[in-house]
Amino acid sequence: CILKTSFLDRVGIQDFVLLDETTEEAFLSNLKKRFSKDLIYTYIGTLVVSVNPYKELDIYNKKQMDIYMGVNFFELPPHIYALADNAYHTMLTEYNNHFILISGESGAGKTEASKKILQYYAVSCPSTTLLNTVRDKMLKSNPVLEAFGNAKTLKNDNSSRFGKYMDIQFDNQVRITYRQISRS
Numbered sequence: 276c277i278l279k280t281s282f283l284d285r286v287g288i289q290d291f292v293l294l295d296e297t298t299e300e301a302f303l304s305n306l307k308k309r310f311s312k313d314l315i316y317t318y319i320g321t322l323v324v325s326v327n328p329y330k331e332l333d334i335y336n337k338k339q340m341d342i343y344m345g346v347n348f349f350e351l352p353p354h355i356y357a358l359a360d361n362a363y364h365t366m367l368t369e370y371n372n373h374f375i376l377i378s379g380e381s382g383a384g385k386t387e388a389s390k391k392i393l394q395y396y397a398v399s400c401p402s403t404t405l406l407n408t409v410r411d412k413m414l415k416s417n418p419v420l421e422a423f424g425n426a427k428t429l430k431n432d433n434s435s436r437f438g439k440y441m442d443i444q445f446d447n448q449v450r451i452t453y454r455q456i457s458r459s
């Protein structure tokens with residue numbers, strides 16, 4: 276069971292900050308060790324390093340979302356949901372804007388990561404029937420954007436041929452009220 280495996284995530288070092296040696300070899304060896312056990316996420320403090328698994332992992336579901344909801348960032352094994360949850364809850368406590376910057380080479384998994392984050396917010400944020408429309412639009416806009424803006428390249432069969440800036444706004448009851456996507 277993946278859920279159990281996640282809890283018992285003891286393969287390699289979960290946070291590169293804790294590596295004894297700060298060499299490229301030690302970094303890559305830790306990443307490789309974790310990747311061989313399908314542990315694609317590793318922290319560097321509050322950064323998340325993600326390696327594209329190129330296969331479906333059973334770590335993106337409602338059960339996993341519930342586990343990460345409202346839990347301290349470092350209490351559970353590294354996950355993109357922990358990052359999303361941390362940004363959301365820091366926004367609530369600090370009353371200011373937050374951004375998640377996703378970067379990496381073509382095919383690294385940036386688009387997929389952004390979708391996982393959106394899905395997390397769609398499921399975990401409070402909602403109403405009216406606001407569900409915003410949520411649905413938020414999730415359903417991706418295939419349309421990809422249909423027009425993606426193309427097959429040597430590196431990625433579904434490569435985004437545009438930069439993406441997503442703006443998600445919340446009302447005073449921290450419900451998603453608006454989402455805007457800008458392309459460049």
Ligand SMILES: Nc1ncnc2c1ncn2[C@@H]1O[C@H](COP(=O)(O)OP(=O)(O)OP(=O)(O)O)[C@@H](O)[C@H]1O
Binds near residue numbers: 436
């Ligand atoms: N977390 C993941 N789990 C399973 N497969 C993934 C994951 N992330 C990426 N992939 C696979 O890798 C492919 C490429 O990922 P993605 O399109 O997100 O890369 P990208 O970094 O956005 O690339 P580009 O810069 O070219 O747009 C996806 O179509 C998907 O098949």
